[in-house]
Amino acid sequence: MTLQTLNQLPPAAAKEALLRCCGADRWAEALVKSRPYADSSALFEMADRIWRGLEEADWREAFLQHPRIGDIDSLKAKYADTRQWAQGEQAGASDASEEVLQALADGNQRYEAKFGHLFIVCATKKSADDMLAIMNDRLPNPPDLELGIAAEEQRKITRIRLEKMITP
Numbered sequence: 001m002t003l004q005t006l007n008q009l010p011p012a013a014a015k016e017a018l019l020r021c022c023g024a025d026r027w028a029e030a031l032v033k034s035r036p037y038a039d040s041s042a043l044f045e046m047a048d049r050i051w052r053g054l055e056e057a058d059w060r061e062a063f064l065q066h067p068r069i070g071d072i073d074s075l076k077a078k079y080a081d082t083r084q085w086a087q088g089e090q091a092g093a094s095d096a097s098e099e100v101l102q103a104l105a106d107g108n109q110r111y112e113a114k115f116g117h118l119f120i121v122c123a124t125k126k127s128a129d130d131m132l133a134i135m136n137d138r139l140p141n142p143p144d145l146e147l148g149i150a151a152e153e154q155r156k157i158t159r160i161r162l163e164k165m166i167t168p
Contacts, residue, residue: 003043003166007036021161022154023065024058027051040166047162051155059151062158063117068108069131096128104128107135114139115146122156 006014011032018028030050037043096104111119119135126134138146 001165003037003040006043006166017165019065021165022047022051022062022158024051024054024062026058027054027062040163043166044159044162047158048155051151051158056147059147059154060117062154063120063150066118066120066157069104069119069121069123069135100128100132103132104135107132107139111135111139115143115150117147117150120150120153120157122153122160124157124160 001017006017009017014032014035015028018031019025022028027047027050031043031047034046034050037046108119119138121131121134123131138149141149
């Protein structure tokens with residue numbers, strides 16, 4: 001889809017397309033209402049501005065739309081709409097050793113128990129070992145700091161997905 005197409009879609013269809021980039025309903029609605037966008041920079045700037053103005057509940061809503069890092073089964077089942085994007089983003093986990101995948105699974109459990117949401121990292125161009133190291137580095141964080149880090153990682157993921165979506 002092109003930016004022009006996004007600008008011209010009916011509101012419901014535009015929202016549906018944007019929700020594939022970020023699962024926060026209020027974010028998608030606000031982006032739809034802000035159309036048309038003169039260029040991709042305007043879209044990206046507005047997407048960031050809206051994201052940063054959302055509340056914790058909105059961020060957590062977006063986090064729920066992600067598969068767990070390294071969980072290939074959840075990529076296939078729950079996230080069929082964004083599977084191609086998520087698989088590409090998590091390509092570094094696809095050929096990881098069983099040991100690293102198990103460490104990611106264990107780390108995910110500890111992370112979710114501590115923070116109450118999935119471990120969110122912009123996984124593009126990161127190996128499974130990289131993601132495991134990042135997770136281990138972030139596990140000691142206090143919850144309020146970690147929420148902000150996760151939200152920024154979500155913003156990065158969203159930007160990459162927006163770029164993919166509007167590429168002609």
